[in-house]
């Protein structure tokens with residue numbers, strides 16, 4: 258597939274089937290994605306992979322811990338929480354991505370954005386092989402209990418989780434803002 262087509266056709270996959278995801282494929286795609294981001298130091302990012310039913314269940318527990326313990330969460334019927342939990346547990350594999358906190362803001366931002374670049378390339382390379390993903394940064398999962406559960410170090414920043422799975426149906430594209438609307442030709446001053 259041509260790169261321009263791949264970029265246009267890739268979709269976030271929110272509903273995957275139960276076909277297992279091969280860990281070897283994930284490693285291969287991540288290595289290829291990282292190769293496209295030569296500016297990043299090897300020590301500036303790392304990944305935690307969850308791909309067994311036990312690990313996925315534990316991860317889902319950590320993801321939903323704050324929600325289930327919050328005042329609002331306590332009003333949510335147990336059955337509904339179980340439905341949420343099952344949704345995450347049924348996803349075949351998860352790639353949790355962390356970047357290193359730099360000594361200053363610029364280094365920090367560079368590490369973070371370079372890792373985002375790797376994640377997007379990884380999504381595209383996965384799509385080329387029929388593997389779908391959802392990039393998850395929901396505020397609901399971003400809490401201390403979750404960070405501890407995934408083993409985030411003090412000098413690390415959580416970038417996101419990619420939920421991975423094969424899929425039966427490709428979702429429709431969401432509306433995009435044309436790049437022209439984000440475009441200003443600089444003429445020496447900005448209005």
Ligand SMILES: Cc1cc2nc3c(=O)[nH]c(=O)nc-3n(C[C@H](O)[C@H](O)[C@H](O)COP(=O)(O)O)c2cc1C
Pocket residue numbers: 267268269270391392393394395396417430431
């Ligand atoms: C940095 C980043 C964070 C995202 N976080 C979430 C998220 O927390 N929840 C979610 O449902 N989708 C998340 N997404 C996926 C986008 O919402 C998705 O790309 C968008 O819906 C467009 O759909 P498409 O990927 O199929 O084109 C995230 C994407 C990016 C790039």
